[in-house]
Amino acid sequence: MESNVLSTIQPGYLHIIASDFDxxxxxxxxxxxxxxxxxxxxxxxxxxxxxxxWHNVPMADFYTSLQTGQxxxxxxxxxxxxxxxQWVDFTQPYGLFDEAVLVxxxxxxxxxxxxxxxxxxxxxxxxxxxxxxxxxxxxTVPYPGSDKVLPEMLEALRSxxxxxxxxxxxxxxxAAEDDPDLRLAFSVLTQVPxxxxxxxxxxxxxxxxNQTLDDxxxxxxxxxxxxxxxxxxxxxxxxx
Numbered sequence: 367m368e369s370n371v372l373s374t375i376q377p378g379y380l381h382i383i384a385s386d387f388d389x390x391x392x393x394x395x396x397x398x399x400x401x402x403x404x405x406x407x408x409x410x411x412x413x414x415x416x417x418x419x420w421h422n423v424p425m426a427d428f429y430t431s432l433q434t435g436q437x438x439x440x441x442x443x444x445x446x447x448x449x450x451x452q453w454v455d456f457t458q459p460y461g462l463f464d465e466a467v468l469v470x471x472x473x474x475x476x477x478x479x480x481x482x483x484x485x486x487x488x489x490x491x492x493x494x495x496x497x498x499x500x501x502x503x504x505x506t507v508p509y510p511g512s513d514k515v516l517p518e519m520l521e522a523l524r525s526x527x528x529x530x531x532x533x534x535x536x537x538x539x540x541a542a543e544d545d546p547d548l549r550l551a552f553s554v555l556t557q558v559p560x561x562x563x564x565x566x567x568x569x570x571x572x573x574x575x576n577q578t579l580d581d582x583x584x585x586x587x588x589x590x591x592x593x594x595x596x597x598x599x600x601x602x603x604x605x606x
Contacts, residue, residue: 372414372574374438379417382407383431383563384442386422387516390540391595392443402595406460407441409587413578425489425511429453432565439571440563443534445493455566457575459559460588462602465494466535466553468523468542475530475551478502484529487519493558498532523548534558536596557602 374380384403386395393401399420411418423431428440432454445463446456467486469475475484482503488495490508498506507528509519516533520541523531531538535553542550564572582588589601 372570373568374416374571375435378415379419380407380411380414380439381437382418382420382442383423383428383437383440384420385425385513385515387514389443389516389537391536392534402461402591403441403443405591405595406582406588409582409591410575410578413581414574422513424513425515428511429563432563438564438568439575443537444560444563445558446561447493449491450563453566454563455569455572456561456563457572458579459561459603460579461560461592461596462557463560464535464553465497465532465556465558466538467498467551468520468531468533468538468548469529469551470523470526471547471549473529473549473551477552478504480551481530485527486530486532487522487528488532489515489519493556494532494534497554497556520545520548536599539598 384393388394389401391401392403393399407418421437429450431437432440440454444450446459475481478501481501484504485507486498486501486504487507487509488498490510495506495508498504509515512518516537519531522528524547530551538550542548562575564575583603584605588603592601
């Protein structure tokens with residue numbers, strides 16, 4: 367597929383709104399940006415003869431920033447929600463993800479019922495905090511989407527400002543592996559779709575990304591990347 371099937375703000379490049387904080391296995395920035403999403407972005411861009419360029423933007427500003435015309439897409443842990451669909455068109459999903467709750471290792475919390483009367487932190491305006499609000503008797507503590515929101519929430523959990531943290535399961539699995547003082551309390555099998563957000567005024571970009579994702583799913587590239595970065599979960603997408 368040639369890059370002239372779509373227009374980008376800078377010919378030959380795809381400018382991507384993302385964040386730089388550690389969100390393994392989806393994304394991590396060390397010497398280079400890598401993880402499931404960046405490696406998939408590279409595979410997509412290679413097919414489209416584009417070079418991906420990532421920009422560190424606070425998550426709270428993702429959707430307003432995209433409207434400025436300085437970026438092509440949002441591609442960073444974005445679940446499809448009705449609120450976000452008012453701002454962008456989403457591509458087909460490149461993954462389906464569950465949610466989970468992280469606690470300090472010494473807390474006897476193993477189910478939503480164990481959280482009654484406790485403070486549960488999560489990203490503001492996310493599917494995570496909406497899910498937490500359905501748990502009986504919890505007090506939700508929303509955190510604005512700064513460019514360091516995950517480290518901020520983890521520190522709040524460690525310091526006791528919150529009793530539990532709800533987020534995407536894959537992120538919390540890594541956090542628990544990195545810190546023996548934290549423990550994954552339980553998971554919720556929500557299978558939330560994650561996708562690329564594209565400005566509504568750019569249907570050519572949406573169509574090109576969808577076709578390329580179709581091709582990469584069909585030839586096994588996406589499943590291979592999934593197995594490399596998220597090996598504990600079966601690849602959730604069906605090949606059409």
